[in-house]
Amino acid sequence: MNSMERKLDAYAELVVRTGVNLQSGQTLFIQSSITAADFVHRVMRFAYQAGASYVHVDWQDETGTRIWYEMAPEEELAKRPDWMVRVYNQLLDQNAAFLYVLSPFLEDMDGIAPNRLDLGSDALYAATADVTNRLMNNEASWTVMAVATKPWADKVFPEIAEDKRVERLWETLFDVLGLNQENPLTVWEKRMKALAEKAAQLNKESFRFLHYKGPGIDLAVELPVSHRWLSGRLENKQGVFFTGNLPTEELYTTPLKRGVNGFFKGTKPFTFEGNVVTDFSLTFKNGEVVEIESMDGADELRRMLQFDEGARFAGEVALVPVHSPVARSGRLFYQPLLDENASCHIALGHAYSSALAAGQELTAQEREEAGINSSGVHYDLMIGSETLFVTGERWDGTMVPIFEKGDWANTFKGEDER
Structure with missing residues (x-):
């Protein structure tokens, strides 16, 4: 073999x-x-x-x-x-x-x-x-x-010989998935443990707001009282742990539907129905996208936002450091499964009720009463960069640094990260 x-x-x-x-x-x-x-x-x-x-x-x-x-x-x-x-x-x-x-x-x-x-x-x-x-x-x-597929490899590696692209994409996937290391299952167990520890630390803080600052972004995100941060290691109703996305590097939670205000300029392109949108910015007021700007994808953005009422509101915010394995690959994958694990992001559309305490049991009416968004779509938009700062605001108004220059603040770094 x-x-x-x-x-x-x-x-x-x-x-x-x-x-x-x-x-x-x-x-x-x-x-x-x-x-x-x-x-x-x-x-x-x-x-x-x-x-x-x-x-x-x-x-x-x-x-x-x-x-x-x-x-x-x-x-x-x-x-x-x-x-x-x-x-x-x-x-x-x-x-x-x-x-x-x-x-x-x-x-x-x-x-x-x-x-x-x-x-x-x-x-x-x-x-x-x-x-x-x-x-x-x-x-x-x-x-x-x-x-890996040939059309995908052609997008990710256009500069190398055509007959080498699929193999290069496979090797890149193996690398970001830790499959080039000994005992990948053990590597992933350690990775999931580290993410779970960070999630527990964020949950202990129970922030009221997240504030995103940096060139091209000034965003305030209000969180539900009962929000909780989740990592890629999830637990089903039978008590069995599983990993929803492979790879996964994110910690994420659900914002209040009406609690997002400010603007951001996307830091990575995204795809919608096969079309790549490379230059865009969104402005939010009381949770809703009220203004869009795009040099090359305004029509795609409008169609995305018009899918249903919930498509104009946020359903997720996620934290990912700029040095994650996917980010270190230095590649844009044009695929949210990979790109969302290289960058902090905000998702428009459906919110994860599992990111609320006991949220797995919420009915549609209870979701609405909890103030979280519902939609038939969920689109991740990348906002992370080496110039991004994220600060958590406690209920007493004190501020806690979470991200500094695109990476975890010292308070949230593990011993092997300092």
Whole structure:
């Protein structure tokens, strides 16, 4: 077995053991592109070694999806089959684990009328809203991860020889995931422990406000009284720990829907429906985005903000130091799963109720009463830089430095970070 094969196996094992943390007798549901079949088969083998009772793969065909958007009657685009929702709910009821294998930039929707895309996405949101809430409330273990694809590698490494790009992207993924180190599972256990300790320290402070300052940002974020900081190590309703994103370097919480005021200029591009927006800024008043500026993506921003009422409000704030493994790669990945772990960010759209005390049990009405946002979308926008300062304001008005020049303030650094 060559080095590439060993690392792919290590990645698959990490997904099963650290990602969804599959338990003996559990079903694993995998959603993946058919182009990632080789990797998915590796995951299946490790899942059965871990004691899986059954592994079901929901294969996605990007070409078939495009044909559907191009040719299906519009009234059919606005529908989603009931059986899809029933299957998801049944799997959740049976305590299945969910793995989402991303294959970035394979889906090509260029030339398809925006209204047809909107019909399909709106129907999918309406059909799966309850299922999405159940997953976001951690009723089951779930993990999102990515595999290298040729279109993605072309975006990330345009300057190197075309036939070397996919291999370079794989090697970069292995590096940021710690798969080039000995005992990756142990590496991740230590990483998760360090993040959990920082989350506990932030939760002990119970800040009322976060203040973001620096060139291109002046933002005040009010937090719910019952907010709590979470790391990538989550706990499902059965008390099993899992890792929602691989990789993960963030600590995050939920802001008050009406509690964001100020402005920021994005520090990294983001993608929306396949379009890359590289230059943008947003202004908030009483939580709502009231002004946008963009040299190259104003139309995309407006469409994103118009998805529903909640798309104009924030649902997450997250802290990530500028020296994280993803940041050290020096690459823009054009994929939130990676880019959000290289930068502090704020997300527009749906809020994680799990970031409130006992929030997993909140109904839709209780979410509204708690003052957190609900939406059919969740878009991470990067605001971190080496010039960013973040200060926490306690309820008595005292200020505590959290981030200084894009890194943890000394108070929040572990012994090996000082």
